[in-house]
Amino acid sequence: MKSKKLSIFLLGPGNVGKELLKLIIENKLTLEQNYDLDIRITGIFNSKYGINNKEGIHPDQVNNICSGLTLTSDTITSDNLPNLISHNPKPSILIDTTSSPVSFDILLTALKSGSFVVLSNKRPLASSYSVFHKLHSYGLNRIFYETTVGAGLPVIRTVNTFMETGDEILEIKGCFSGTLGFIFSSLEDGMPFSKCVEQAKKMGYTESDPREDLSGQDVARKIIILSRMIGMEIEMEDIEVQKLYPSSFDKYTVKEFMGVISKLDKKYQEKFQKANKRNNTFRYVAKVSKKGCTIKMTEAAKNSDLGNLSGPDNIIIFKTKRYFDRPLVIKGPGAGPIVTAAGVFDDIISIIKIIHGV
Amino acid sequence: MKSKKLSIFLLGPGNVGKELLKLIIENKLTLEQNYDLDIRITGIFNSKYGINNKEGIHPDQVNNICSGLTLTSDTITSDNLPNLISHNPKPSILIDTTSSPVSFDILLTALKSGSFVVLSNKRPLASSYSVFHKLHSYGLNRIFYETTVGAGLPVIRTVNTFMETGDEILEIKGCFSGTLGFIFSSLEDGMPFSKCVEQAKKMGYTESDPREDLSGQDVARKIIILSRMIGMEIEMEDIEVQKLYPSSFDKYTVKEFMGVISKLDKKYQEKFQKANKRNNTFRYVAKVSKKGCTIKMTEAAKNSDLGNLSGPDNIIIFKTKRYFDRPLVIKGPGAGPIVTAAGVFDDIISIIKIIHGV
Known part of the structure; x- marks a missing residue:
């Protein structure tokens, strides 16, 4: 006879969500035995459709989703999602692996009704400060988001450890974009800027519009989360972000943009060549301190932690x-569905330990 | 009215123990409010004497110990320590910041009576496999030892995360000794081996007998803990450890040893010079994999993670x-009373979260 039934509700069965479901299924029995739990997946929703069962969705249905079957209109729609989530049997964990900018209300409903929340979705935490604050106002250890910065790398929990043990974070500095890491490594190897971007796009490293990465917006979302965690009441417009292309290129379609970026090749080539003569290179570096946040191309000695970085690795340097x-210093791949799903799963295990208690 | 009284019992109010007591006192109120607890330090013992009070030791007494007053024979002796620990009011945490090779029985008494255990003391975990296994047999999340490898660096919990989320650790490789890191950095800079050891000894980096470090024994203790965590039933004699001096030097007193090590200067100088010509350097590298454990001087490219290491930093590379x-990759200072105490304190907070439950 299991003592507690734990409900898990997933928003966003995409690349990360599917890997996560696989991990939950693979490790369910061990977790149940170790923590005296009965774990049930009670809801799986995308933006349009979903399946829901308070007693637990049938494993065959979950397996179908994992193996690529998408949710269809045969299943219920998401109209009454907030209602379902607030009545999800407790203890309950709501997981947001979407990239939705509008999941905030649903997360709040979950927290309000006593659920725990786990996010790999950066957007709710990176929108206004008041939203960030509100999501944290339902008590300690109710919301977990290790994978919003550096995917599975232990970044968020390291910040939490510093804060909880009474350390003072003076500066967080690093490279937080695998996409830009790849591009900068290729620039360092002498590849023209336009070719670097084309290749990164072709390999699926960039968003479908590479300006999402090249504008620094993706990095800025991570930086704002770290800044707020260390107590800064900061908004996106307070961050000084350097775009890697002229603003005049913003008006173009993606296709037009890809057509004009070769105009930047010479500029980048010269910059890297000059740095090389000083035994330096360039990195796209974000810096957080009480003084403020900056995100910009920065010259770094090749034998420094930043300069020694290669390929799509992230690096995070805590002073x-x-x-x-x-x-x-923490370094490693900061993206990818498998390491991200593992990070989300680790957040779930942290919650399970709390639920288990003594 | 607080809901739970948490007792904390400390063995070893030395450099780390005193810093830890300071951290507990500084953060007591916040922890009590956040987790609805009444935290009491109920025992502080060294190998000879101790003070004990089930209702909590008076803050003045704790402060006296923090500010350097040692325990004296005015206080009770450690003869009935196991009895005191098993009757320490629950929930209770026993902390071992000693370097005692014989604290195993006391730890076991604590676990048996339902206490949690936190160690910065490597020795109980690094003695026989059966002892390691026994200490882990009292249930999940009952024993914590983040600081036994890499001090405050998040090494142990990263291993735990890999294991708990169903990843498979193929190799752990790195430099686990700040002392040897310092010596190898100095060798790289051209300093003679004997001078490096003398300076490390003078700066308090080495044990009073530097052979404790130079024999690789200190690294071996860390490696055996990591190996056992990933499921290897390994004993110390199974580890291939390279000493940094000839075994014929083992017979000397410390003073004699310090007198003869200059005989090794030329050998080390030549090794580093040759490596330098290949743009390489040497590190004292430990490697753990299912195939076995090795600890030895290893040539590394200067622009690699290992070769790029400097000074007393530790580096741990997980594949x-x-x-x-x-x-x-995790890198940073892997020793020192303040970061070690902070790591022990973080283990305590993990336990407090479990005790708090939902």
């Missing part, structure tokens, strides 16, 4: 009161 | 099924 002379 | 093409 704190305790890690002052020598920083704490 | 797993998910982090296969590009590893997850």
Whole structure:
């Protein structure tokens, strides 16, 4: 006889969501035994359709979704989603692996009704400060979002550890975009800027409009989350973000944009060549401190932590009161559905430990 | 009215223990409010003496210990320690910040009586496999030891995350000794081996007998903990450890040893010079994989993660099924009382979250 029934409700069975469902299914039995739980997936929704069952969705249906079958109109629509979520049997975890800018209300409904929330979706936390604050107002350890910065790399929990143990974070510095890491590594190898962007686009590293990455917007969303975690009441417009292309290119369609970027090739080539003569290179570096946030192309010595970075790796360098002379550094791939799903799953395990109690 | 009284019992009010007591006192009120707890320090013991009070030791007494007053024979002796610990009011955390090789029985008493255990003391976990196994047999999340490898760096919890989320660790590789990191950095800069060791000893980086470090024993203790965490039933004699001095030097006193190590200067100088010509350097690298464990001087490209290391920093490189093409890397100072105490305190907070439950 299991002591507690844990309901799991998923928004966004996309690349990350499907990998996550697989992980939950694979590890369900072990978790149930270790933590004396009965784990049920009670809802799976995308923006249009969903399936829902308070007693747990049949494993065959979950497997169908994992193996690529999409939700169809045979299943119920998302109209009464807030209602379903607030009546999801407790204890309950709502997971948002969408990239929706409008999931805020649903997350709030979940928190209000006593659910835990796990996000890989950066947007709710990166919108206005008041939204960030509101999502954190339902008590300690109710909302988890390890994968919003650096995917599965232990970034958010390291920030939390610093804060909870009374350390003071003086500066967080690093490269937070695998896409831009790949482009900068290729520039360093002498590839023209336009070719770097084309290749990154072809390999699926960039968003379908590469300006989403090249404008620094994706990095800015991560930086604003870190800034707010260390207590800054900051809005997007407070961050100084350098675009990697002239604003005059904003008016173009994606196709037109891809046509004109070769105009930037010479400029980038010269910059990297000059830096190379000084045994330096360039990185797209974001910096957070109490003084403010900046995101810009930065020259770095090749044998420094930043300059030594290669390919799509992320690097995060923490300078704190305790890690002052020598920083704490975390490095590795900061994107990808499998490592992201594993990070979300780890957040779920943290919640399970809390639910299990003693 | 607080709902739960949490007792904290400390063995070893030394450098780390005192910093820890300070952290507990500084953060007590916030923790109590956040987690609805009444936190009491109920025992502080060194190997000879101790103070104990089930209702909580008076803050003045704790402050006296923090500010350097040692425990004296005015206070009770440690003879009935197991008895005190097993009757320590629950929930209770026993903390071992000693470097005692014989605290195992006391830890076991604590676990048996329902306490949680936190260690920065490597020795109980690094003794026989059966002891390691026994300490883990009292249930999940009952024993925490983040600081036994890499001090405050998030090493142990990263291993736990891999294991719990169903990843497979293929290799853990790195430099786990700040002392040897310092010595190898100095060798790289051209300093003679004997001078490096002398300076490291003078700066308090080495144990009073530097052979404790130079024999690789300190690294081996960390490696055996990591190996066992990933499921290897390994004993110390199974690890291939390279000493940094000839075994014939083992017979000397410390003073004699310090007198003869200049005999090794030329050998080390030549090794580093040759490597330098290949744009390489040497590191003292430990490697763990299912195939076995090795700890030895290893040549590394200067622009690699290992070769790029400097000073007393530790580096830990995880290659797993998910982090296969590009590893997850953690780097930073892996020793020091303040970061170690903070790591122990973070383990305590993890336990408090579990005790708090929902």
